[in-house]
Amino acid sequence: MGTHNDAVDLSLMDDVFREYEGQRGALIPILQKAQEKYGWLPPEVLNLIAKKLGIPVSKVFGVATFYAQFYLERRGRHILRLCDGTACHVRGTPILLTALEEHYQLEPGETTEDGELTVELVYCLGSCALAPVAVLDGEVLGRLRQNMLLRTLKKRIDLAKPA
Numbered sequence: 001m002g003t004h005n006d007a008v009d010l011s012l013m014d015d016v017f018r019e020y021e022g023q024r025g026a027l028i029p030i031l032q033k034a035q036e037k038y039g040w041l042p043p044e045v046l047n048l049i050a051k052k053l054g055i056p057v058s059k060v061f062g063v064a065t066f067y068a069q070f071y072l073e074r075r076g077r078h079i080l081r082l083c084d085g086t087a088c089h090v091r092g093t094p095i096l097l098t099a100l101e102e103h104y105q106l107e108p109g110e111t112t113e114d115g116e117l118t119v120e121l122v123y124c125l126g127s128c129a130l131a132p133v134a135v136l137d138g139e140v141l142g143r144l145r146q147n148m149l150l151r152t153l154k155k156r157i158d159l160a161k162p163a
């Protein structure tokens, strides 16, 4: 119907508002559900939440900014969480980070310009025996080496692209 690709479909929020109807204090669970639906918290959605709950937009932004679990910027289609806890750090996370910087110009917390890949640092994924560890789109990659990481990323990103 001619809607722009990037347009945020606010109707995704209908179910969420139904679920929390009349609960003014439900801001955090509503933000969590919204993020599940969109992958991040677009400003249009934050405005809508403020309106529905009858609270100032500034308050909604304040809460969303305060908690690290909320993303106020669009994230990549693929998310790489790289562990930099002690075990992983000593076993090579810094080298992996250098590879990401060299090949994708990515620092932790950033997304590639084409929107394909976001890299985030975490501190212990509970799999120290497999250090260094990363999780790519929910899949655990253990005993990572530069080459293996770059190969896996290339495969994942290229495969997902429309031919």
Ligand code: FES
Binding pocket: 083, 084, 085, 086, 087, 088, 089, 123, 124, 125, 126, 127, 128, 129, 131, 132, 133
């Ligand atoms: S320090 Fe990386 S998994 Fe524990």
